[in-house]
Amino acid sequence: MFTSSDRRDFLRLCMSGAVGLWIPMSMRGQSGDVSIQAQKLSDNLILISGAGANVLVVVGPDGLVMVDGGLPEPSAELLSLVAEQGHSHLVKVLFNTNWHLEHTGSNEALAKAGAKIVAHANTRKWLKTRVTVELQNRTFTPRPPEAIPTETFYTTGKMTFGTVPIEYGHLGFGNSDGDIYVFFPGSNVMVVSDILRARQYPFMDYNTGGWMGGMEEATFVLNKMVDAQTRIVPALGTLQTKQDLKAEHDMIATVRDRIVALLTKGTGFSEIVAAGVTKEFDAKYGQPDQFVTSAYRGIMRNLHETGARFRD
Numbered sequence: 001m002f003t004s005s006d007r008r009d010f011l012r013l014c015m016s017g018a019v020g021l022w023i024p025m026s027m028r029g030q031s032g033d034v035s036i037q038a039q040k041l042s043d044n045l046i047l048i049s050g051a052g053a054n055v056l057v058v059v060g061p062d063g064l065v066m067v068d069g070g071l072p073e074p075s076a077e078l079l080s081l082v083a084e085q086g087h088s089h090l091v092k093v094l095f096n097t098n099w100h101l102e103h104t105g106s107n108e109a110l111a112k113a114g115a116k117i118v119a120h121a122n123t124r125k126w127l128k129t130r131v132t133v134e135l136q137n138r139t140f141t142p143r144p145p146e147a148i149p150t151e152t153f154y155t156t157g158k159m160t161f162g163t164v165p166i167e168y169g170h171l172g173f174g175n176s177d178g179d180i181y182v183f184f185p186g187s188n189v190m191v192v193s194d195i196l197r198a199r200q201y202p203f204m205d206y207n208t209g210g211w212m213g214g215m216e217e218a219t220f221v222l223n224k225m226v227d228a229q230t231r232i233v234p235a236l237g238t239l240q241t242k243q244d245l246k247a248e249h250d251m252i253a254t255v256r257d258r259i260v261a262l263l264t265k266g267t268g269f270s271e272i273v274a275a276g277v278t279k280e281f282d283a284k285y286g287q288p289d290q291f292v293t294s295a296y297r298g299i300m301r302n303l304h305e306t307g308a309r310f311r312d
Contacts, residue, residue, distance in 0.1 A: 200237065
């Protein structure tokens with residue numbers, strides 16, 4: 001049983017800079033072998049992992065901001081950690097950096113408690129729609145009304161929470177068509193959603209607008225926005241750097257060029273897979289099957305953007 005005293009201790013440890021805090025089994029997320037962990041990034045920013053996608057918490061004088069909300073299953077446990085003594089109404093603003101479930105699992109609970117949910121307009125659209133994600137062989141039904149973002153935008157936005165300036169903006173069509181970044185200039189911390197995963201190939205959901213060309217553009221834009229000191233929060237895994245972001249951009253550009261060149265020659269999907277278009281990157285990013293499949297299908301849906309010319 002995670003008590004109020006435990007919660008107070010958690011917040012005290014977070015604010016004193018505890019890193020990699022182990023949480024009891026009852027507080028673990030969807031996977032029993034991954035604990036929920038907290039890392040202090042600045043006086044008012046806390047990074048929490050282990051509840052789905054990475055979650056960033058902004059601590060203000062009168063409440064909290066959350067960037068993403070993890071999966072639904074560990075949501076209650078997550079909110080017990082980020083809200084003092086379990087009072088989830090202290091979360092005043094929740095950002096959804098895309099529509100996928102590992103980012104939006106706390107929407108219902110926080111909205112019912114009065115939080116404003118901020119997201120790109122396309123994220124709101126997908127949360128209200130029945131969506132089949134072929135790469136996951138899974139269909140997602142429309143979310144209940146309380147889970148739907150209450151404030152949307154198309155390009156960029158700004159707010160100040162307490163004394164913390166927050167900047168956010170659309171990232172185009174990489175992981176989906178509603179990806180956003182959330183930037184904290186005072187701490188030089190950038191949340192980049194599923195545009196980047198630590199030492200994993202990115203996920204490109206072509207069913208909701210994501211594709212390789214969009215991922216290449218998003219990583220290019222982000223590279224211009226960050227500097228060598230920026231701490232980048234990926235969707236999954238440890239903090240990343242500008243160098244990591246540049247490496248992913250270069251990988252995507254290389255693989256995209258190879259696939260388009262093969263398509264121009266009339267090469268089919270099975271031959272593209274056999275060609276090993278990712279071979280020198282697999283040691284770093286892992287098993288490439290899903291990545292290559294999504295790259296191929298996304299490119300085929302966006303041929304007008306590739307400049308490819310096919311033989312008769």
